[in-house]
Amino acid sequence: MSSDYEYSDEDGDYYDDELMDEDDQDSAPSEEEMDIDAFDGPIKEKRKAYQVDFITLSKQDVEKAMDENIEYITGLFGIEPEAASLLLRHFEWNKEKVTEKYIDNQSGVNAAAGVSAKTTPPRSATSGPSRSTRRTAPASSRSKKSLSVEGPFVCPICFDDTQTRTLALACSHKFCTECWMAYATNKIKSEGEFKITCMAEECNLVATDSFIQSILTTDPSTFDRYKELLVRYFVSCNRELKFCPYPECAQTVSCPAAASKFALTTIIPIVNCEEQKHKFCFACPIEDDHRPLICTVSKLWSQKCRDDSETANWIKSNTKECSKCQSTIEKDGGCNHMTCKKCKYEFCWVCMGPWSEHGTAWYSCNRYDEKDSIDARDAQSKSRASLERYLHYYNRWANHEQSAKLSMDLYAKTEKKMEEMQLTSALTWIEVQFMRKAVDEVFRCRMTLKWTYAMAYYLQKGNQKEIFEDNQRDLEKAVEDLSELLEQPIDAETIGLLRQKVTDKTVYVQKRNEKVLEDSAAGYLEGRWKWNVTVEGFD
């Protein structure tokens, strides 16, 4: 479908959902409708083709966006903000859906969202056996009778008659504040739940934020957690928003460009939160910066590396099954006269036939040309070739990952070297920063290289792949050269020269990396990349 649309690189609106993403309209109702105009902050520098626009939002920013949605509903129907909030939560923060359903059936929607109590007795025939029986159970009615005690109030949960402070939602089911607190704390802290219904049986009225706050006045940390759960839910309902996945980080990233599935066939939305610079992919859970390979194919690769498909391939290419007892046998040397360890069957490794038929042709199988053995050898060499191909890419992929990890050690070494340099030469602190910059660049490029190997594994053979691999080779060569330079011993006399070389090489490496990333990004937009597997969104 990509060929039907024209892309223009400049204005950045080539992923217009209205046109392209028909099948997402139902499944993700909340995305486009939500107001996030408020997030359109100033866009920093002009982005590169392989980058996406995104901005970081603090918790307050998100809360502000929530309030704007609430205000909209409040203004539209003249209802309390807290009721509007419950309605929005019930409809996954989809304003249009709230509006539509509210106009359609106001009392029904209010009851379903827990804004007001149900007026009619709840459904009976449709629910499961446990629920329907519970309603008619005599004990429930009895326990309710004991609820309406004469004299001092007895909390129906803890049976404490010394409690003087009680609370109830609009349904007037009264409980002592201590039970409310224990209940709300349990819901929030243990269950991570922000929808806190009345404790009474079958009452589905939902507690408002101010009610929760009044319960938790003595425990502000739990109330904070409650508010965080609300924010997280709002973010999860909005396709243009994502929470920074790093633990303890409370920032949200807004990336409208990556909100539709279709857009992800052309962009790799690597973003970072502003404050901590945590880098992550907006659209998939792969931890790496997996540019230049798009999410879906990166996922294929990660799965392939994780699962055992290649183990099976190895077994297929390196072992045979005893034709008598089917035990798997690996031949690790020696002649073709095999004796199965298990069943003692003697056979020929080449033709798999019984050894007794081989007569005196001890070391060469004269039955070699028979069709069966040709087929067997074909199948074997095919799977061997497939394994070799995979290993070629995997080894390089893993090597760059390993090297990238090692460059963390290099960082420490560089630090030391930089100190050394300041001592042994006339260079100042500022002037030795070139080392750190070089290490950073090496790390970045190795990440790119790593994923270029995964990409090359899936790219269809052809001119485009060749160009891709040429770019890859140039980058790899440059990176290895720079790495080597960084490992060189520091000599007071040659420092100047080394500095010049490293700086030059860093700039060059950076350019090569840009080249790989820019060209692959352009390739996605131009539909140049063809895969050797089926990839969603590609023909």
Added chain:
Amino acid sequence: MALAYTRRLNKELAEIHAGTPVGINLVNADTFEKWLFTVEVMGTSEYEGEKFLLMFRFDNAYPISAPAVQFVVDDTHKAPVHPHVYSNGHICASILGREGWSPVLTVIAICITIQSMLASCKKKEQPSDNDRYVPRAPENPKKARFHYHGTCWRSAA
């Protein structure tokens, strides 16, 4: 809350001693950790003549969260054959989970619910995923995660 939990169980126990519904009898409530009841289905039903032992285990989260409830399965006791009862005695009922539990429910209310769950059974059969669930089920049924929707209740433990 420890105080509230014992006070609550004391109160419930007092009510139980005053009388239990027909077919439900207290066997043992010596501690506030574990109570045992026998449950029979009265009148004509699939379980006529059968008597089951129901075990309640409490911790101080009770009654804010549900107790752990299961049928005892040992040399002398068996779990009822029922589409919502696993052969290890675990019960899949919404009121025993997070969503369906309400702190105003009581031990006796649970007994009655389970009694009528048995009474309304039309065909004695095990849950469809019994063989998958039982070998991997946690010892405490509260740690299992059940889905209560539809007729085929799966476990995702």
